[in-house]
Amino acid sequence: MATTSGPPTRHPTGATIYSVAERAGVSIASVSRVLQGSQAVSEKTRTRVLQAAEELRYVPLAAARSLAVRQHEAHGLVLPELSGPYYSELLMGFESRAAELGQSVVLMLAQGKQDVPRAVRRLATRVDGIAMLGSSAIPDETVTALGGSKPVVLIAGDETPAADTVRAENSSSAREVTAHVIDHGRTRLLFAGDPSAGPDIRDRYAGFVAAHEEAGRKALPPVPVALREDDGTALADRLLSGELDADALVCANDELALAVMVRLREGGLVVPDDVAVVGWDDVMTARYVVPGLTTVRQPVRELGARAADLLHERITGSAVPRSAQVIPTHLVIRSSCGCAPAPPTLPAPRARPRRTQPDSPSPRTRRKRETR
Amino acid sequence: MATTSGPPTRHPTGATIYSVAERAGVSIASVSRVLQGSQAVSEKTRTRVLQAAEELRYVPLAAARSLAVRQHEAHGLVLPELSGPYYSELLMGFESRAAELGQSVVLMLAQGKQDVPRAVRRLATRVDGIAMLGSSAIPDETVTALGGSKPVVLIAGDETPAADTVRAENSSSAREVTAHVIDHGRTRLLFAGDPSAGPDIRDRYAGFVAAHEEAGRKALPPVPVALREDDGTALADRLLSGELDADALVCANDELALAVMVRLREGGLVVPDDVAVVGWDDVMTARYVVPGLTTVRQPVRELGARAADLLHERITGSAVPRSAQVIPTHLVIRSSCGCAPAPPTLPAPRARPRRTQPDSPSPRTRRKRETR
DNA sequence: CTGTTAGCGCCTTCAT
DNA sequence: ATGAAGGCGCTAACAG
Numbered sequence: 001m002a003t004t005s006g007p008p009t010r011h012p013t014g015a016t017i018y019s020v021a022e023r024a025g026v027s028i029a030s031v032s033r034v035l036q037g038s039q040a041v042s043e044k045t046r047t048r049v050l051q052a053a054e055e056l057r058y059v060p061l062a063a064a065r066s067l068a069v070r071q072h073e074a075h076g077l078v079l080p081e082l083s084g085p086y087y088s089e090l091l092m093g094f095e096s097r098a099a100e101l102g103q104s105v106v107l108m109l110a111q112g113k114q115d116v117p118r119a120v121r122r123l124a125t126r127v128d129g130i131a132m133l134g135s136s137a138i139p140d141e142t143v144t145a146l147g148g149s150k151p152v153v154l155i156a157g158d159e160t161p162a163a164d165t166v167r168a169e170n171s172s173s174a175r176e177v178t179a180h181v182i183d184h185g186r187t188r189l190l191f192a193g194d195p196s197a198g199p200d201i202r203d204r205y206a207g208f209v210a211a212h213e214e215a216g217r218k219a220l221p222p223v224p225v226a227l228r229e230d231d232g233t234a235l236a237d238r239l240l241s242g243e244l245d246a247d248a249l250v251c252a253n254d255e256l257a258l259a260v261m262v263r264l265r266e267g268g269l270v271v272p273d274d275v276a277v278v279g280w281d282d283v284m285t286a287r288y289v290v291p292g293l294t295t296v297r298q299p300v301r302e303l304g305a306r307a308a309d310l311l312h313e314r315i316t317g318s319a320v321p322r323s324a325q326v327i328p329t330h331l332v333i334r335s336s337c338g339c340a341p342a343p344p345t346l347p348a349p350r351a352r353p354r355r356t357q358p359d360s361p362s363p364r365t366r367r368k369r370e371t372r
Numbered sequence: 373m374a375t376t377s378g379p380p381t382r383h384p385t386g387a388t389i390y391s392v393a394e395r396a397g398v399s400i401a402s403v404s405r406v407l408q409g410s411q412a413v414s415e416k417t418r419t420r421v422l423q424a425a426e427e428l429r430y431v432p433l434a435a436a437r438s439l440a441v442r443q444h445e446a447h448g449l450v451l452p453e454l455s456g457p458y459y460s461e462l463l464m465g466f467e468s469r470a471a472e473l474g475q476s477v478v479l480m481l482a483q484g485k486q487d488v489p490r491a492v493r494r495l496a497t498r499v500d501g502i503a504m505l506g507s508s509a510i511p512d513e514t515v516t517a518l519g520g521s522k523p524v525v526l527i528a529g530d531e532t533p534a535a536d537t538v539r540a541e542n543s544s545s546a547r548e549v550t551a552h553v554i555d556h557g558r559t560r561l562l563f564a565g566d567p568s569a570g571p572d573i574r575d576r577y578a579g580f581v582a583a584h585e586e587a588g589r590k591a592l593p594p595v596p597v598a599l600r601e602d603d604g605t606a607l608a609d610r611l612l613s614g615e616l617d618a619d620a621l622v623c624a625n626d627e628l629a630l631a632v633m634v635r636l637r638e639g640g641l642v643v644p645d646d647v648a649v650v651g652w653d654d655v656m657t658a659r660y661v662v663p664g665l666t667t668v669r670q671p672v673r674e675l676g677a678r679a680a681d682l683l684h685e686r687i688t689g690s691a692v693p694r695s696a697q698v699i700p701t702h703l704v705i706r707s708s709c710g711c712a713p714a715p716p717t718l719p720a721p722r723a724r725p726r727r728t729q730p731d732s733p734s735p736r737t738r739r740k741r742e743t744r
Numbered sequence: 745c746t747g748t749t750a751g752c753g754c755c756t757t758c759a760t
Numbered sequence: 761a762t763g764a765a766g767g768c769g770c771t772a773a774c775a776g
Binding site (some may be wrong): 014039057059061062063064066067068072074081082083085087089091092095096099104105106107108109112113119123125126139145148150235252259262284285288290291352356 | 386429431432433435436437438439444448453454455457459460461463464467468471476477478479480481484485491493494495496497498517520522523633649655656661662695696
């Protein structure tokens with residue numbers, strides 16, 4: 001640990017609007033006006049103020065402004081954690097939109113906090129409203145209590161009268177992947193994921209069941225596992241040992257699906273021939289693994305943006321009706337489902353960073369064939 | 373887009389310390405005392421205050437407190453964006469540590485902002501100090517100006533008298549991977565990455581050069597490409613077309629390395645036989661791809677935590693000396709470097725979420741053999 | 745142990 | 761176009 005010493009650089013007790021006013025030879029009102037651009041000011045005082053502020057390295061104190069305008073101009077966001085692309089994308093969408101709305105974002109991660117409700121209350125202290133993931137392990141009562149004092153939007157959470165809600169479409173895409181797998185002739189499908197873990201997975205299982213009904217069959221009960229790699233490995237082991245039997249697995253997310261695929265292969269089974277596997281999220285690895293993982297892509301960025309929007313509407317708009325918005329998803333077909341792998345086409349380089357783009361207005365699932 | 377209407381739920385102009393005091397029949401000072409636990413209070417008034425606060429759904433106004441205590445009790449963090457595991461891990465480490473220190477974190481993503489310096493100034497307005505990624509596209513002058521008014525810590529950035537600095541070890545691990553590849557008998561090594569893009573990559577290339585010198589050879593000049601999948605695909609194409617020649621590639625990150633591997637395979641070359649490939653970061657895909665990608669893992673979480681720590685020290689401690697901290701890394705050897713793939717050992721399920729753990733004190737690179 | 749009272753820095757009428 | 765002055769909600773002496 002190298003340590004280069006240097007001048008202890010004082011961080012001066014910042015200049016205030018008063019010192020700026022004084023130096024510029026005007027009143028604080030004028031300073032405020034030019035800095036906020038809230039009212040016409042003569043060109044002369046304008047430049048003098050600007051220069052004084054510059055020279056003094058004036059940094060306004062948001063706290064003082066907030067107190068005066070009675071607005072924090074900040075949105076709170078509560079996420080469980082940040083591993084995997086899901087939360088990151090959500091956060092990017094949220095931050096981006098919030099910034100466009102002139103709002104700062106104060107982030108809180110629930111994982112690791114010993115007293116989450118307390119942390120949330122503390123957060124509520126410095127923001128105008130809070131968006132949180134439904135599965136952030138926040139007690140319902142905390143949410144309700146919060147909803148009573150500040151606007152709250154739940155992302156992928158259960159509908160509640162205390163908050164607005166945004167979520168991605170789940171059941172119909174689940175129905176679609178499941179039907180797709182059934183079309184491949186599979187008959188013993190298993191759903192991996194715990195429907196009681198939240199509305200997302202619950203709805204996915206519902207779609208799984210619906211697809212079976214449409215095919216005149218009966219869906220097997222869900223295999224309630226968590227969604228991490230370990231759980232996938234363990235699940236595969238249960239398949240390999242014969243404890244579980246299936247010729248197709250509909251996994252509630254990609255991490256799970258990928259871990260299952262790898263372990264099955266290690267155990268001597270081949271995907272998709274012996275057992276087809278599909279997932280959810282379309283993580284980067286889904287494209288790299290062989291065979292490519294068929295999965296459902298959610299417009300997570302868009303989801304985050306909508307959350308920020310809704311929050312803002314609720315904060316500013318006086319009496320918007322409670323809304324539960326649903327955002328459409330894509331089915332991404334590769335070959336782990338049983339489809340023949342696309343020939344190596346040496347495709348053009350992948351598109352650059354995907355900006356959030358307006359999705360088709362209908363919440364219907366879209367479909368897309370991809371190489372590899 | 374379903375819209376369930378409901379009661380327009382008023383968000384009352386929150387209760388204040390005055391209303392609570394009144395309802396509890398005490399002075400505002402007492403309310404403050406019990407809520408802050410700053411001073412002894414009789415059990416009687418204590419409970420009365422607590423109850424009044426509860427009934428009124430009292431949510432203190434951080435802005436008012438901040439103004440009074442002259443502290444935001446919040447750390448700012450500026451990141452370029454959030455794709456890939458690097459930034460997320462960093463953010464998790466930062467948030468976690470900041471929370472332990474009782475600081476909120478205000479996040480700003482540079483990507484997509486049209487006026488980043490402005491956004492940073494705005495951020496500076498509501499936090500006690502700012503940590504930012506060296507490569508966040510923040511003009512040097514902005515950093516210096518900021519450093520003049522608030523504590524700033526640069527993460528993986530160039531050392532500057534205006535800020536503290538934290539970074540992961542780079543050159544010696546680069547020297548080590550490079551030497552490892554040379555030991556495999558490779559002679560035409562290429563470094564993929566742009567050393568001018570920042571100190572991280574610059575140091576990695578320096579290590580690459582050092583390893584060559586130690587082996588009594590001369591390193592080829594770097595191939596200055598960016599670090600995304602596209603760039604990797606394009607790079608592989610240059611190899612396939614013969615424009616570039618190499619039997620080993622040291623890539624500045626995994627995204628690049630993985631894209632290269634896939635494209636090379638599509639083009640008929642085999643990794644590592646025809647060309648060895650190593651990367652940096654140890655992303656999830658590195659374990660899933662075949663052959664497993666040999667790479668350098670950085671304790672990114674720890675990096676974020678250190679940044680939060682340093683920032684806090686600088687904010688509270690009166691005159692800490694400027695420091696440039698370096699955090700050690702791991703070399704993770706799989707088989708893309710030419711090592712024989714480990715036999716499928718059906719290993720025990722992977723360890724659960726890795727909490728930040730104390731690293732060995734020495735900044736020396738550690739080494740580790742992994743299956744697959 | 746409790747109440748009173750100055751500010752904290754900025755915004756915003758209200759006059760001028 | 762500009763200045764004066766009150767107030768935003770909370771903390772922290774300072775008296776009692």
